[in-house]
Amino acid sequence: MPRTNFKELLDAGVHFGHLKRKWNPAMAPYIFMERNGIHIIDLEKTVVKLDEAASALKHIAKSGKKVLFVATKKQAKEIVAEKVKTVNMPYVTERWPGGMLTNFPTIRKAVKKMSSIDKMATDGTFMNLSKRERLQVTRQRAKLEKNLGSIIDLTRLPSAIFIVDVCKEHIAVREAKRLGIPVFAMVDTNSDPSDIEFPIPANDDASKSISLIIGILCQAIEEGLNERKNEKDKESQPKDKKLIRKELETKDVPAAIIEAIVEEDEEEEEDEEEIVAEDELSDDSEEEDDLVKITDETE
Numbered sequence: 001m002p003r004t005n006f007k008e009l010l011d012a013g014v015h016f017g018h019l020k021r022k023w024n025p026a027m028a029p030y031i032f033m034e035r036n037g038i039h040i041i042d043l044e045k046t047v048v049k050l051d052e053a054a055s056a057l058k059h060i061a062k063s064g065k066k067v068l069f070v071a072t073k074k075q076a077k078e079i080v081a082e083k084v085k086t087v088n089m090p091y092v093t094e095r096w097p098g099g100m101l102t103n104f105p106t107i108r109k110a111v112k113k114m115s116s117i118d119k120m121a122t123d124g125t126f127m128n129l130s131k132r133e134r135l136q137v138t139r140q141r142a143k144l145e146k147n148l149g150s151i152i153d154l155t156r157l158p159s160a161i162f163i164v165d166v167c168k169e170h171i172a173v174r175e176a177k178r179l180g181i182p183v184f185a186m187v188d189t190n191s192d193p194s195d196i197e198f199p200i201p202a203n204d205d206a207s208k209s210i211s212l213i214i215g216i217l218c219q220a221i222e223e224g225l226n227e228r229k230n231e232k233d234k235e236s237q238p239k240d241k242k243l244i245r246k247e248l249e250t251k252d253v254p255a256a257i258i259e260a261i262v263e264e265d266e267e268e269e270e271d272e273e274e275i276v277a278e279d280e281l282s283d284d285s286e287e288e289d290d291l292v293k294i295t296d297e298t299e
Contacts, residue, residue, distance in 0.1 A: 003054050003216050009043045012212040014202045017041050017189030027189050030201035039189040041201050050213065053184050053198040054220035056257050057160065061224030065159035066090060067184075068151070069214075070172050075207045076164045076214075081150070083214050087221045090151040090158065092172075097147060101175040104157055111152055114144040160184060160257075162217065165204045166191045182257060186213055197254070 009015065017023070017031065017039035032042035060067055069091040071080040077093040084091045092100070100107050117137055120126045126134060161176045163169045163185040176183050177195055184198040185191075186209075193199035203209040 003051055003220070004047060004212070006043050006047065008212065009046060009202075012208040013206045014046060014209045014212065015041045015043050016203045016206065016209075022190045024190055024192050026192050026194050027187065027201070030187075030193070030199075031189060041189065041203070046201050049198070049200045050202075050216060052254075053200055054217055056182075056198060056254060057162075057184065057217055058220040058224040058227075059257060060159050061087075061221040062228045063159075063224075064228060066154060066156075067221065068092070068154070068158040068161045070096060070161060070169050071164035071210075072096060073165055073168055073204075075205060076210045079207060079211045079214055080164070083211075083218045087218050087225065088153075089221065090154040092150065094147055096169060096172050098171060099175070101157060101161075101172075101179055101181065107148070107151075108155070110144060111148050111154075114141060114148065114152065117141045117144075157181065164210060164214075166193075166196065184217075186210070 015032070017027075020034055020037050020039055023031070023039055027039075030042055030045050032040045034040065057067060067089050069080050069084045069089060071077060071091070071093055072095060080091055081093050097107060117140070120137070126137070129137065157179065158181065160182045161172065161184070163172060163183065166173055166185045166187060167190060173183055173185075173195055182197045183195070185193075185196045185200065186202045186204040187193045187196060187199045188202070188204045191204075193201075200213060202213055
């Protein structure tokens with residue numbers, strides 16, 4: 001059964017595209033007609049593509065992997081932050097930090113720095129600083145929170161990335177393609193869907209349209225998380241990699257998603273152990289470096 005219907009999409013304005021002169025010829029298969037100089041999106045194809053994307057995201061969430069949502073345009077910021085937060089997935093709504101995926105270790109260091117400042121506040125070190133030093137540290141913490149606060153729990157590269165406007169977030173698309181991360185995206189009539197594994201033809205400018213699409217996908221992710229929780233309650237032993245692959249193949253999950261899920265399973269434990277070891281070794285040294293840096297700047 002489809003997760004949405006033609007009327008619901010029509011009421012949300014999902015069918016409105018851009019002006020004819022701004023169209024991308026690659027979107028021709030998803031355009032129904034042109035009216036008053038504006039392209040109209042074929043909602044029947046939107047329903048099919050939305051179901052495919054929702055099913056794939058559900059399997060990713062069920063496998064315990066993360067999906068990174070990216071939406072920096074003003075119409076989508078609050079919608080994405082509000083809805084994605086309910087399913088505990090990382091998101092970027094302020095600005096896409098260049099190299100966030102291709103230079104992920106550096107981003108993790110910035111996130112870890114934010115954690116070290118929080119540790120200073122809890123262990124009493126923060127109160128031993130002067131007023132000026134505390135102000136500098138507080139401002140630095142606020143800046144990091146604004147740009148990286150939503151990805152603080154993202155300890156490894158996401159298994160998939162969802163983008164609201166591929167034209168605006170072209171850097172994120174390029175980084176994901178370079179690393180082989182599947183891309184889910186809302187594509188309007190001015191977008192190029194050729195680099196997107198799971199394109200959803202839809203109006204990416206109207207807040208109602210964005211809210212509807214994000215809501216359906218978050219619901220699918222929540223279903224996957226609930227199923228994972230139920231399975232964990234029933235089974236205490238983890239499944240073998242071959243069994244996971246066989247189960248996903250029987251459910252007609254796309255090959256790109258199967259590879260993303262299965263290949264990461266065998267690396268997951270090693271990565272987590274390395275992260276824990278690095279954190280233990282560098283916490284003390286980084287805290288000392290931060291204090292020395294702050295003192296030097298004050299002098």
